[in-house]
Amino acid sequence: MKFGIVVFPGSNCDADAYYAVRDGLGVPVEYIWHGTRDVGGFDCIVLPGGFAYGDYLRAGAIARFSPVMDAVLEFAERGGLVLGICNGFQVLLECGLLPGAMLRNDSLQFRCGYVNLKVENAATPFTNALERGRVIRLPIAHGEGNYYADSQTLGNLQAAGRVLFRYCDGEGNVTAEANPNGSLLNIAGICNSRGNVAGMMPHPERAYQRILGSADGLEIFRSVTSFLGGR
Amino acid sequence: MAGEDRAGPEREPTCEQIVGRKLWRGMGLKDFEFERIRGLLGRSPNWTELGMFAVLWSEHCAYKHSRAVLRTLPTSGPGVLVGPGENAGVVDIGDGLAVAFKMESHNHPSAVEPYQGAATGVGGIIRDILAMGARPIALVDPLRFGELSDMKVRRLFAGVVAGIAGYGNCVGIPTVGGEVAFEDCYADNPLCNVMCVGLIERGAIKRGVAAGVGNSVMLVGHLTGRDGIHGATFASEELGEDSESKRPNVQVGDPFYEKLLIEACLEMMSTGRVVGIQDMGAAGITSSCAETAARAGTGIEIDVAKVPLRERRMSPYEIMLSESQERMLVIVERGGEDGVAAVCRKWGLPCSAIGRVTGDGMFRVLDRGAVRAEVPASVLVNEAPVLEPGWEEPAYLAGARSFDHRSVPVPGDMENAFRTVLASPSIASKAWVYRQYDHMVQTNTVVLPGADAAVIRIRNEGGRPEKGLALKADGNGRYCYLDPVTGGRIAVAEAARNVACVGARPLAITDCLNFGNPEKPDVFWQFRGVIEGIREACEALGTPVTGGNVSFYNESRNRAIYPTPIVGMVGLMDDASKATTPGFKAEGDLIVLLGETIDELGGTEYLKRVHGMVAGKPPSIDLRREKALIEVLVEACSSGILGSAHDISDGGLAVALAECCFFGLPGARGADVTIPWVGRADSLLFSETQSRAVVTVRPGMERELADICRSKGVPYTAIGRVGGRRLRIAATGVGVLIDAYTADVERLWLEVIPCLMNG
Amino acid sequence: MNLRATVTVTLKRSVLDPQGAAVRSGLLSMGYDKVRDVRVGKHLVLELDGCASPEEGSRMVDEMCRRLLANPVIEEYRFEIAEAPSRGGHEC
CATH class of the missing domain: 3.90.650.10 (PurM-like C-terminal domain)
Structure with a gap:
């Protein structure tokens, strides 16, 4: 079992994801350079956070045209697991692997800090180590995490159980006050219809050790390994 | 291609015109300084040379007013590996590791264009740490503004914070702390100080030296444009009514490029072919070349035609003085140029060999082979006049000192007084500021902003307890205004106490000294007093000064800021999990x-x-x-x-x-x-x-x-x-x-x- | 022929524009009470060399807008195309 972490020019959470998988999970992991067209040998590919290509024009807009993204699209097509975190989520939206788009945070400011997330679907490759309804604590750090999709897309996402996480308060209530960026329906993470591609704005790789304030993020990576191990 | 389409010398003033029209004055040089240059060179400088002197002999670069007083500070100690004079100080933290750190000001640019002023300040201090060979791991940003009831102040505050966030968040270095205070004296002269900390293996520390005759001088990073010409001179003047129109002097930062530059420089330094490396900050190519040569006791010869340009028709004068951001000067072992170029290609960065190290001590600037400037590097760097300004106790102090707090009525409702103090913006929660900063990237931040000091754990793979670095910036301008010596002592003591409160031993400090016009005796009196206080406290607490920065001329309309030294303290703890x-x-x-x-x-x-x-x-x-x-x-x-x-x-x-x-x-x-x-x-x-x-x-x-x-x-x-x-x-x-x-x-x-x- | 394309990208009407709303409220607080709506967008200027015709340039720019310059999920675009001013001479 091996994880691959894509490195775009401007990725800055690539090393964090690497450490979380290697040290937190204890699973082999390698970087994948954006110029490569070969992602053979990997079981799960992580598109990490950061500011790929400076996020100039729109977050993730230029990164999706990297050579590696063709390979990632094929990998996903074949059923490979792809997890986009923060900027990686934005890239997945831009390249169409996931529906919707990101707007600027409604505060118009970058937001960094811990948020509470309600697990909406625990039956996916990325959430099976959690329980539905559980509240986990993860950091966010983004300026464009205000999830938008038209009402039909939102309806489809909800009906198919493709909303993975929603921003909530400490007791699991999904409220406007708990929404850090204005996302529709407090959406923090979603997956594709097949369930093998997921994107989330919060950073599980920043919460893999107690010393960092939370180890809840490790459950996301554990879900992946238990899914792959039981396959 | 570079070199084509460029303005020639015919559009520049001649030596006769410089002398006849006293053109040095427009660049901020005094008459006696021009005479000194003539004496040292044995001739009149030409236009390009004059520009080079103007920036390197500016207060910002040459510390003319402060140098003599700063020499009194303690700068050595058992843990100090690199003291003042380099791009940053370095202290030992054991296990073969060391920490590079430095604080700088970007006050003037932030006053004129808050977002870009702050952003480029962050970029510059990061490159100083990078130039030591260290990977930047944390930023700390102490700020001062006027009162928030003023709309202009709110704009400055919002802009500076957004600029720090915009740059720091994108480069992926956590902004883990800082402090903000609001006093009316900063209304027109906000302070934007930036501190960066980097981690490095002891054996890999780099210096800004142009060593080894025949080695290549390479320019890595952004193309050179007309940005910020004479920025250093700008920082050495009071802000006036025309400061707004000086906006073109403020550069635009590109944090995406900086991120690539960090990765590329760290990678090329690991090849072992990099002899010296230096940030191109104030005065760009001029200061970086002159300083690296002067430190090494060598000369340097470059050809401006080899500098990749972003704009057309740039003269040698403009190329030498450009302050385009995200550039580094790299001195490369002969034969290592291809390796460096390959790393730059990988990261998509322009890179070009612009000259070589020589043995004659001269800084020679060519344009397609023709000599356009030729001055001894050491004269540019070390021969600026050391001034001994007069000082005098300010008149306001007699009144302030005679105050007796017993004359103040005790409030009847103490809880109401308590709420008033809590609601002071200087006391109130600063979450509005730090929630805009990514303070967790790199996943080492153990104690988040808001606490006495931030704590960064030093990762180790051996399963041993991980050490912690405690970081804190502190300084109370009001105290220094009322008693500079005591205020200086408290700045150091409070930073040390904060670091100790999280459980770390204070190691060493960097300082950023923000003052008014040093040519005014009362301002210089404040400066001397503050330095004395810092010296006493550093000696008493065993925390040497490893470097820093002086920012004078923080005044406008005849009103100076409070004397505001900011002390950046680094502390060490054996087990970060015990913070x-x-x-x-x-x-x-x-x-x-x-x-x-x-x-x-x-x-x-x-x-x-x-x-x-x-x-x-x-x-x-x-x-x-x-x-x-x-x-x-x-x-x-x-x-x-x-x-x-x-x-x-x-x-x-x-x-x-x-x-x-x-x-x-x-x-x-x-x-x-x-x-x-x-x-x-x-x-x-x-x-x-x-x-x-x-x-x-x-x-x-x-x-x-x-x-x-x-x-x-x-x-x-x-x-x-x-x-x-x-x-x-x-x-x-x-x-x-x-x-x-x-x-x-x-x-x-x-x-x-x-x-x-x-x- | 050398062309200059001027592209404007804005959020779709149906998408809330928080930046525009903030600018509007700022202007209102300054006393400009006639400002009914503000939309913030992006303005891009593309210089194209060696196009066979303005129509070819137009086709290219339209494709660039669809593929990269605008995100059709949230944004709409429009552009104008004109012959580029001749280069050479003094540029500032």
Whole structure:
């Protein structure tokens, strides 16, 4: 079992994801350079956070045209697991692997800090180590995490159980006050219809050790390994 | 291609015109300085040479007014690997590792264009750390603004914070701390100081040296444009009515490029072919070439035609003085150029060999082979005049000193006074600021912003406890205004105490010295006093100064800022997982006041906010007591007997206790304390007497803490217990002074800045 | 022929524009009470060399807008195309 972490020019959470998988999970992991067209040998590919290509024009807009993204699209097509975190989520939206788009945070400011997330679907490759309804604590750090999709897309996402996480308060209530960026329906993470591609704005790789304030993020990576191990 | 389409010398003034029209004056040089240049060169400089002298001999680069006084600071110690004079100081942290750190100001650019001014300040200090060979791991940003009731100030504040966020977040370096204070004197002259910290293996420390005759001089990073020509000169003048029109001097930062530059430079340095490396900050190619050559005792020869340009028709003068951002000068072993170029290609960065190291000590600038400037590098770097400005005690001090706090009425409603102090923007929660900064990227931040000091863990793969670096910036301009020596001492002492409160031993400091016009005797008097105070405290606490920056001319319309030294302290702890935070931990924990409160109110936040006065002597400080308290805190934290620790500073004991409640864990957000006291009630609550801290003790450990305090001679007073949902403060003999719901006063404290900023 | 394309990208009407709303409220607070709506967008200027015709340039720019310059999920675009001013001479 091996994880691959894509490195775009401007990725800055690539090393964090690497450490979380290697040290937190204890699973082999390698970087994948954006110029490569070969992602053979990997079981799960992580598109990490950061500011790929400076996020100039729109977050993730230029990164999706990297050579590696063709390979990632094929990998996903074949059923490979792809997890986009923060900027990686934005890239997945831009390249169409996931529906919707990101707007600027409604505060118009970058937001960094811990948020509470309600697990909406625990039956996916990325959430099976959690329980539905559980509240986990993860950091966010983004300026464009205000999830938008038209009402039909939102309806489809909800009906198919493709909303993975929603921003909530400490007791699991999904409220406007708990929404850090204005996302529709407090959406923090979603997956594709097949369930093998997921994107989330919060950073599980920043919460893999107690010393960092939370180890809840490790459950996301554990879900992946238990899914792959039981396959 | 570079070199084509460029303006020739025919459009520039001749030597005769320079002399005839005294053109050096327009560049900020004084007549006697021009004569000195002529004497040193034995001839008149041409236009390009004059520009080079103007920037390198500016106050910003040459420290003309401060150099002699700065020499009095202690700069060496057992852990100091690199002291002042290099791009950054470096201290040893054991295990073969070292920490590079430095603080700088970007005040003038931030005043004119807050977003870009702050952003490029962050970029510049990151490159200084990178130039030591270190990977940047943290940023700390101390800021000063006018009062937020002023719309222009709000714009500056919002812009500076957004600029720091915009740059720091994108480059992926956590901004883990800082401090912000608001005083009217900063209304037109905000302070934007930036500190960066980097981690490096001891053996891999780099220097900014152009060593090895024949080695290549390479330029890596952004193309060169007309950005910021004469920025250093701009920083060496007072801001005037025309400062707005100087906007073209402010450069635009590109954090994406900086991120690539960091990765590329670290990768090329690991090849072993890089001899020296230097940031191109103020005065760009001119200063980086001259300084690397002067440090190495060599010469340097470059051809401007080989500099990749972003704009057309740039003259050698413009190329030499451009302050385009995100560029580094790299001195590469002969034969290593291809390796460096390959790394740059990988990261998509332009890179070109622009010249070579020579043995003749000259800094020679060619244009397609023709000599356009030729001056000894050491003359540019080391021969600027060292000035000895006159000094004189300012007139305002006599009045301020005669203040007696007994003349101030004691408020009838102490709780109301407490709310007024809590609602001071300088005291209020700064979450509005730090939630805009990515303070967690790199996943090493163990203690987040808001605590006494930030803590970064030093990753190790051996399963041993991970060391922690504690970082803190501090400085109180009001104290320095009222008594520079005491204010200087407190700046160091408070930073050290903050670092000790999280459990780290203070190691060393960098300082950023923000003052008015040094040519004015009262300003220079303040400067001398502050340096004396810093020197005394650094000696007493064993924290040498490894570098820093002086920012003069922070004044406009004849009004100077308060003398504001900012001390950036680095501390070390053996086990980051033992870091102590200010929040109360559990109901029933004993609350202990360490140190002694003096009945004094001079210079306090309370005096200013409640009584509208800036007067009196600043809080007293005894450096021996401070050292003893620091030793108690470090020992108690490392032996795990403390639940929480919080320093008592701005706002006094009442604010410190309130913050311990606000940061408290669920169930530990209240306190009931009674303090033995015989003086004025407002002094008990709001005195800012130094060398004090509020700690809680883990159950059963009370005796141990008392023993440690006794052995160090630190006063120990058990004042109450953690618990409930209220903060209740009483004094023996006087009775209850404050009794409020924590959540109630916390809301006030949290909402002050957001409310002001949202109008 | 050398062309200059001027592209404007804005959020779709159906998408809330928080930046525009903030600018509007700022202007209102300054006393400009006639400002009914503000939309913030992006303005891009593309210089194209060696196009066979303005129509070819137009086709290219339209494709660039669809593929990269605008995100059709949230944004709409429009552009104008004109012959580029001749280069050479003094540029500032």
